[in-house]
Amino acid sequence: MTLERWSVHRYQMPHLHLHSIRKLSDALEVDSQRGVFRISCDSAAGIDHELLPMLESLRDPRNALWSAIQRRDSGAAELLPMLRELDHLGLIRDCHGVDTGQTQQAIALALRAWSADLGRDIALHGEAAGLLLRKLAERLAADSDGPLSLALSEPSFPILTIMLQARYLRANAPSVLGLLIQGLLAAERRARLGENGAWWNGIGQLPAWAEEDWLCGLIEPHTIAPYLAAAGALLRDVFGEGAARRAHSARSEPGAALSGINFAIDLEGDVARVLADLGASAALTAVADPLLAPRVVRAAFLQEYLVTCRFVECIAPLLSRRFAEPLRSAVHRYFEEEMGHEKFERENCLRLGISAEEIDEALPMPLHLAFIDIITTLAAESPITFFCASMFTEGFIGGEDSIMSLAEQAFPHDPALLHQIGHHVAVNDVADHRGVGRDWMSRVPFVSPHLQSEVSEVLAYLAELNWRMWEQLVQTCAAEQAHGRQ
Numbered sequence: 001m002t003l004e005r006w007s008v009h010r011y012q013m014p015h016l017h018l019h020s021i022r023k024l025s026d027a028l029e030v031d032s033q034r035g036v037f038r039i040s041c042d043s044a045a046g047i048d049h050e051l052l053p054m055l056e057s058l059r060d061p062r063n064a065l066w067s068a069i070q071r072r073d074s075g076a077a078e079l080l081p082m083l084r085e086l087d088h089l090g091l092i093r094d095c096h097g098v099d100t101g102q103t104q105q106a107i108a109l110a111l112r113a114w115s116a117d118l119g120r121d122i123a124l125h126g127e128a129a130g131l132l133l134r135k136l137a138e139r140l141a142a143d144s145d146g147p148l149s150l151a152l153s154e155p156s157f158p159i160l161t162i163m164l165q166a167r168y169l170r171a172n173a174p175s176v177l178g179l180l181i182q183g184l185l186a187a188e189r190r191a192r193l194g195e196n197g198a199w200w201n202g203i204g205q206l207p208a209w210a211e212e213d214w215l216c217g218l219i220e221p222h223t224i225a226p227y228l229a230a231a232g233a234l235l236r237d238v239f240g241e242g243a244a245r246r247a248h249s250a251r252s253e254p255g256a257a258l259s260g261i262n263f264a265i266d267l268e269g270d271v272a273r274v275l276a277d278l279g280a281s282a283a284l285t286a287v288a289d290p291l292l293a294p295r296v297v298r299a300a301f302l303q304e305y306l307v308t309c310r311f312v313e314c315i316a317p318l319l320s321r322r323f324a325e326p327l328r329s330a331v332h333r334y335f336e337e338e339m340g341h342e343k344f345e346r347e348n349c350l351r352l353g354i355s356a357e358e359i360d361e362a363l364p365m366p367l368h369l370a371f372i373d374i375i376t377t378l379a380a381e382s383p384i385t386f387f388c389a390s391m392f393t394e395g396f397i398g399g400e401d402s403i404m405s406l407a408e409q410a411f412p413h414d415p416a417l418l419h420q421i422g423h424h425v426a427v428n429d430v431a432d433h434r435g436v437g438r439d440w441m442s443r444v445p446f447v448s449p450h451l452q453s454e455v456s457e458v459l460a461y462l463a464e465l466n467w468r469m470w471e472q473l474v475q476t477c478a479a480e481q482a483h484g485r486q
């Protein structure tokens, strides 16, 4: 993507916005909304024959001079210095219509289709299912999220995931959350009133916290699409088998206060036990299938790329915190070291045979999207939790890179490929990122028993989320294989 900077070329339908032009003996005086200005010229003849007619022409947005400037015709280049001056003075305006209608209509259509499908499916689960949707919409519409510890008491894995992801959306994409609430309410009406009932009332009014984002047109259909897909998948999972959370912290009883480093080391052991209790990862079963394994590894690298593209966003909320040194510098160093890492992941995807178009069109899977959003919200809400959660983003200290060891099993006869894609893992090793959580936590002198309980419960949830991310990825790949898709 090329990011063009501001210039007079960026106006869509420019015109010189002047109330009047008055001729003085040696200059022109222009009266505008921004005030009265004098524009001079080298000669009186120049004023009469060049400057005045040109300014008059530029007052008309349909004048050919503007088209020549927008086409960057060489003949119009000499006008640019003067146009830049006029632009700096705020005398050029855009009469291109202010209209977010088309975009909002496209979003409304997508939301209507989403609600229709969800309502139809939810109706199969009876009245209680509709009620659950309405209750969820009401919880999401609240003005604040409430304490994290309260959210963690939710027994359903998909609902907890939606609630945690909503904390991210409320701060970072408020209109997406507002639209999801309206979509949920519409789906509930669709389930209750049936296809031909009056279940769709349009988008209606979004909550006050979402209005600016929505009314100013800061959201585009491309942004909301993966959220609709993800929320739709999670909501259907609510009524499926295996919706109940499977992992909880064993540290429910408040113990003694601990230093950060000792707590971090304890947690590594706790999380390893939680993962062992969850059972073998679906990835391990998948790599035993020589047909499925390469597909799973490619999909895993593609998802890793999509997560990495947003990874510095996760760290960003920590940058403005006034942590005591050297913690603050350590966090800033990590941000710098992670910046731009997605290019390694992209190269790995290309080496694995995924085309550039496929990479650009790929969407994050629902749980991968939830993971990156939740990690970002944790960085903003609870830095200690984020520090401890680094084991899920960087891997366990002393452990091996799980995606790399899968690749080794999936492509045993391609050492050249393995050597190439191992390069980024080596980059991570040089910076010793697997030790980053211990590094940060060693700078945290005190963790209260209450915070220990909360952090370890979030980490148990994240362990389950990671476990289910692999399950979802493998199931999706197996379904694609069964349907003969590439």
Ligand SMILES: [Fe+2]
Residues within 6 Å of the ligand: 338, 394, 428, 433
């Ligand atoms: Fe890293």
